[in-house]
Amino acid sequence: xxxxxxxxxxxxxxxxxxxxxxxxxxxxxxxxxxxxxxxxxxxxxxxxxxxxxxxxxxxxxxxxxxxxxxxxxxxxxxxxxxxxxxxxxxxxxxxxxxxxxxxxxxxxxxxxxxxxxxxxxxxxxxxxxxxxxxxxxxxxxxxxxxxxxxxxxxxxxxxxxxxxxxxxxxxxxxxxxxxxxxxxxxxxxxxxxxxxxxxxxxxxxxxxxxxxxxxxxxxxxxxxxxxxxxxxxxxxxxxxxxxxxxxxxxxxxxxxxxxxxxxxxxxxxxxxxxxxxxxxxxxxxxxxxxxxxxxxxxxxxxxxxxxxxxxxxxxxxxxxxxxxxxxxxxxxxxxxxxxxxxxxxxxxxxxxxxxxxxxxxxxxxxxxxxxxxxxxxxxxxxxxxxxxxxxxxxxxxxxxxxxxxxxxxxxxxxxxxxxxxxxxxxxxxxxxxxxxxxxxxxxxxxxxxxxxxxxxxxxxxxxxxxxxxxxxxxxxxxxxxxxxxxxxxxxxxxxxxxxxxxxxxxxxxxxxxxxxxxxxxxxxxxxxxxxxxxxxxxxxxxxxxxxxxxxxxxxxxxxxxxxxxxxxxxxxxxxxxxxxxxxxxxxxxxxxxxxxxxxxxxxxxxxxxxxxxxxxxxxxxxxxxxxxxxxxxxxxxx
Numbered sequence: 001x002x003x004x005x006x007x008x009x010x011x012x013x014x015x016x017x018x019x020x021x022x023x024x025x026x027x028x029x030x031x032x033x034x035x036x037x038x039x040x041x042x043x044x045x046x047x048x049x050x051x052x053x054x055x056x057x058x059x060x061x062x063x064x065x066x067x068x069x070x071x072x073x074x075x076x077x078x079x080x081x082x083x084x085x086x087x088x089x090x091x092x093x094x095x096x097x098x099x100x101x102x103x104x105x106x107x108x109x110x111x112x113x114x115x116x117x118x119x120x121x122x123x124x125x126x127x128x129x130x131x132x133x134x135x136x137x138x139x140x141x142x143x144x145x146x147x148x149x150x151x152x153x154x155x156x157x158x159x160x161x162x163x164x165x166x167x168x169x170x171x172x173x174x175x176x177x178x179x180x181x182x183x184x185x186x187x188x189x190x191x192x193x194x195x196x197x198x199x200x201x202x203x204x205x206x207x208x209x210x211x212x213x214x215x216x217x218x219x220x221x222x223x224x225x226x227x228x229x230x231x232x233x234x235x236x237x238x239x240x241x242x243x244x245x246x247x248x249x250x251x252x253x254x255x256x257x258x259x260x261x262x263x264x265x266x267x268x269x270x271x272x273x274x275x276x277x278x279x280x281x282x283x284x285x286x287x288x289x290x291x292x293x294x295x296x297x298x299x300x301x302x303x304x305x306x307x308x309x310x311x312x313x314x315x316x317x318x319x320x321x322x323x324x325x326x327x328x329x330x331x332x333x334x335x336x337x338x339x340x341x342x343x344x345x346x347x348x349x350x351x352x353x354x355x356x357x358x359x360x361x362x363x364x365x366x367x368x369x370x371x372x373x374x375x376x377x378x379x380x381x382x383x384x385x386x387x388x389x390x391x392x393x394x395x396x397x398x399x400x401x402x403x404x405x406x407x408x409x410x411x412x413x414x415x416x417x418x419x420x421x422x423x424x425x426x427x428x429x430x431x432x433x434x435x436x437x438x439x440x441x442x443x444x445x446x447x448x449x450x451x452x453x454x455x456x457x458x459x460x461x462x463x464x465x466x467x468x469x470x471x472x473x474x475x476x477x478x479x480x481x482x483x484x485x486x487x488x489x490x491x492x493x494x495x496x497x498x499x500x501x502x503x504x505x506x507x508x509x510x511x512x513x514x515x516x517x518x519x520x521x522x523x524x525x526x527x528x529x530x531x532x533x534x535x536x537x538x539x540x541x542x543x544x545x546x547x548x549x550x551x552x553x554x555x556x557x558x559x560x561x562x563x564x565x566x567x568x569x570x571x572x573x574x575x576x577x578x579x580x581x582x583x584x585x586x587x588x589x590x591x592x593x594x595x596x597x598x599x600x601x602x603x604x605x606x607x608x609x610x611x612x613x614x615x616x617x618x619x620x621x622x623x624x625x626x627x628x629x630x631x632x633x634x635x636x637x638x
Contacts, residue, residue: 030133031067038126039118061115062106066126069102096131103127157181158215162234163222164188164196164203167248171222172199184216209237220264221247235267244546280510281588286314288370288412288517295320295368297353297401298375300328302470303416306509307372312336314513318345320366322359323375324352353397356404363408370516371413373401376432378418383428388623392615394431395438399608402442405460414516415439417466417524419501423633430627430634436464436524437630438608441600443522463519466594467527468501470508477535481542489551489560491539496564498536501529511591518586526583528590536562604630 103123110117118126159175161168164186175181176199186203188194193203204212219238224247226234238245246264289311296311298304299321305328312319319336323329333348340346347366351358353375362368376394377383383390398415405413417436420429439462471478477500484491508527515525543550543560551558583592601607607630614622628634 026137027070027134028067030137031070031130034126034129034133035062035066037129038122061110062118065106065109066102069105070099092131092135095134096127099127099130099134157217158184159218159220160184160187160209160212160216161201161220161222162187162206162238164190164193164198165223167224168222169198171220171248172201181218185212187219206237213243216243218244218246221245221267224248281514284514284517284588285510288513288519289314289316291315291317292369292411293318293320293367294370294372295322295363295366296372296374297322297359297397298373299323299348300325300332301374302505303509303512304372304374305332306505307374307512308332308336309339310506310509310513311372312340312344312346316344318347318366320362320368321346321348322351322353322362324350326350354393354400356400359400359404360407363404363410368405368408369411371401371405371410372416372512372516373398373413374416376416376435378428380420380426380428383431384426387427387627388615388618388620390427391431391434391611391623391627394428395434395608396612396615398435398438402438402460402462406442410460412461412463412516412519413439414512414519415462415464416512417464419466419468419529421466424631425634427624427627430631433631433634434627436466437600437604439464440522441604444600461519461521463516463521464524465512465515465527466524467503467508467511468529468532469503470505471502477538478542481539485543485546485548485560490563491543491560492563492565493535493539494565496536497534499532499534501532502538503527503529511588514588515591518588518591524594525586526592526594528592 103126107117107123109115157180159181161171161183165188168186168188172183172186175183183201186193186198186201187206187209188203189206191205194205196203221231221234221238223231223234235245245267247267248264294311294316296304296307296319299308300323304323308319308321321329321333321336323332329348329350333346336346349358349362353359353373363371375397377390383394402413415435418429418432420426421433421436422429424430424433442460443462469477481491511527515527518525539562540550543562546560548559549555551561584595586593607626611623611626611630614626
């Protein structure tokens with residue numbers, strides 16, 4: 001093994017030495033040629049170059065010293081940072097400055113030692129020629145290497161760049177250097193640029209995309225400064241051409257160094273849906289968690305994990321993560337510790353959110369002040385098939401968290417709810433609606449179990465946030481559609497007329513954190529989800545922007561078919577966010593409050609006890625019966 005390693009290093013070092021020797025020999029020739037021509041142009045006639053005044057012997061020191069300085073200073077720098085394939089106009093300025101310093105050193109050396117000096121015009125000519133020779137040589141080598149790399153590869157993927165501005169120019173140069181793609185053309189909305197070229201690539205009007213679509217396989221969108229509306233206009237032009245569309249990082253990502261110009265990524269679902277996000281209100285965003293001891297329960301889930309990332313950046317005093325999934329908790333904890341630049345205290349607890357004693361001990365020992373309750377089973381079909389454990393997990397984890405929070409004098413507890421809790425049509429939605437009512441009951445102080453053990457009433461504020469589907473979460477249709485597209489289809493829809501609300505996971509977490517700063521107790525905050533999106537439209541857009549075509553009667557040779565399989569048990573065609581009443585504005589334009597006063601029935605506590613007994617007996621019929629009594633708007637269809 002050691003012998004193989006030695007041989008491998010020997011070959012590598014041999015290649016480096018060979019390249020170094022070739023570079024030294026080439027540059028030596030260029031230096032000699034520049035010197036010779038400089039002397040030639042510095043005399044009146046060709047014959048004078050061989051006169052005694054201009055013989056090599058008289059200026060031997062000049063030759064030797066120029067070689068020594070360039071090789072000892074300039075060439076090693078060139079090898080380390082300026083490989084020919086990455087040569088650019090900036091290197092010409094580097095060469096010019098480097099050569100100027102070299103000749104200045106030679107001139108000062110000759111003046112101090114009173115050596116026979118060439119004329120000033122010889123110095124100037126030598127500096128100019130040396131810079132030009134070095135630059136031209138490297139341009140030729142760069143172009144040869146790039147073209148040779150492209151010719152030596154198999155057939156490259158052909159791409160078109162949309163956007164002939166600075167980002168498009170940088171992208172074109174990076175692609176040419178990498179040799180990964182064949183650039184067919186640029187497209188741009190600016191008709192004044194039509195016919196011009198960037199690095200030899202022609203710019204065409206964006207109106208010619210449809211005509212040229214057979215000439216390329218992918219489109220790279222290279223306008224990082226586009227706002228959402230402008231991007232939607234561009235995407236509308238691209239959506240029917242049947243090629244994959246990728247985009248360069250945003251200007252902010254490029255400036256901060258998070259991504260480079262060649263870090264291309266597919267068009268995001270947020271871009272397809274065209275939802276405009278509102279930047280956080282910083283008087284609300286950090287107010288609820290700044291310098292607080294914060295606990296996220298269900299930290300390993302989609303929303304819980306995103307909450308952890310954002311809270312960690314908002315200067316909490318301490319952040320606790322609780323989850324019953326070991327892999328999920330380990331994963332989120334590892335990622336948080338990598339990004340923990342503020343060195344906040346992060347602790348993880350593996351345990352069950354239904355265990356009140358477990359929670360109470362943690363809340364007291366860690367002096368928890370703010371809790372985000374994101375622990376729930378949320379997959380409608382799975383909870384529909386396993387209603388007893390679904391109700392037990394979603395409802396009684398909420399009760400345990402509330403009780404433990406009261407005993408530990410936690411300031412605020414926020415329950416993350418769902419639009420499926422509004423007039424629920426499935427067990428999952430009904431369980432989340434009941435969880436809302438549980439929090440309401442604690443707020444209204446109408447059940448005996450909301451009193452602390454010492455008989456004092458709790459000062460804990462209970463609040464709720466209700467919103468729709470989160471893009472990219474495990475319960476969203478987006479990951480399912482992406483998986484089905486990658487497998488060649490078909491995409492399965494339950495109904496062609498199904499609508500859903502969608503929001504990015506980052507925006508949802510931001511609004512949840514801002515909601516807790518607005519909480520005074522007992523309210524249900526509703527996030528503005530925009531307009532509902534037709535799931536069929538979403539599926540069609542995802543197929544098109546994957547570079548594929550829809551297979552249907554009009555296009556029987558298409559790539560991906562969309563089929564309807566029928567609604568699943570408990571599934572509604574459209575979701576709602578408001579139970580009754582109306583939306584009431586808050587201090588944030590995307591956060592509303594539900595204007596309804598839910599009266600908790602007097603026998604609420606007794607019904608909960610009966611529900612718990614049914615769950616302990618694993619009695620499905622009895623569990624659903626009591627769930628229906630507790631959530632009258634839900635029909636269990638028993």
